[in-house]
């Protein structure tokens with residue numbers, strides 16, 4: 152029998168508040184301790200270990216310390232890149248960790264000391280299904296019953312993701328005993344036609360952003376799997392991880408004045424914190440269109456309440472709150488998403504908005520001190536073409 156841990160979407164560095172970073176570290180520490188207790192042979196990280204390719208130094212240190220504890224105990228760590236911790240033309244911290252031997256990046260089949268065969272496909276932004284098929288060709292497992300396939304891609308049948316950004320379940324290569332999924336921020340358990348488990352553990356901690364936090368506080372599960380491979384038998388246990396106590400509060404501003412909204416927030420908040428332990432988190436979502444008054448006055452009021460209830464962490468999400476004179480009730484994020492989709496649609500081949508945003512990112516890199524304009528232009532061009540080529544492959548008829 153071989154025991155391993157399957158974890159995904161840790162998004163280290165995805166939170167900025169000090170208190171949340173402490174909770175994040177607690178979640179990572181808990182994972183490490185559990186892996187040691189359960190004597191896992193190895194760990195599979197199905198992408199998005201970090202929230203960005205180059206996370207803040209403090210977060211990089213926290214992650215490295217924990218990875219080193221695992222390595223020093225003889226636990227091997229395998230990973231595929233996720234959509235967050237990888238950049239086609241920029242450095243990624245994972246490369247450093249791989250160079251140091253803390254992480255083995257799965258690039259083609261690899262046999263673990265335990266005899267388990269591992270293979271996988273990295274999560275790449277843009278035209279996901281195309282890059283998946285390109286990478287997954289000929290990845291059928293040679294070791295039925297003793298093998299793991301790691302991937303960072305949404306599966307269409309989960310109904311969580313549009314078809315063009317996902318793969319269908321049947322496109323996973325056959326013959327593996329366990330399919331370690333990442334990318335979908337929800338615990339999901341499926342089976343291949345051969346009956347092998349296809350599991351998504353969801354985030355270890357929070358995922359990232361207000362929507363994930365909202366789901367978390369509404370009770371969405373977060374955690375990881377401990378998996379036993381025993382010949383053709385596979386057993387797995389989900390280990391829930393919760394380091395944050397809190398509540399989600401929602402206040403609608405529709406047809407209300409800013410002072411009405413502020414009063415409602417105060418009442419609801421006072422009622423809520425009564426039942427919460429100190430140090431709990433309250434995510435307050437205020438959305439809709441005010442009949443009169445300003446967003447700023449609502450925010451100022453929340454700031455006052457923050458002082459009043461300073462034993463708790465109060466997070467305000469007012470991105471969908473608008474004022475009477477606002478012509479658009481669209482949030483900045485919605486506007487950006489819509490603009491990116493429009494640009495994606497204008498491409499002569501099918502790409503998605505994540506690809507467009509990556510291309511913009513690559514092309515907006517600033518010129519470094521000491522770099523000539525000519526070198527800078529060449530770098531942008533090279534990076535831009537590399538990004539295009541990653542998605543379009545042979546279809547791109549541009550010569551260097």
Ligand SMILES: [Mn+2]
Nearest residue numbers: 160199233334
């Ligand atoms: Mn993720």
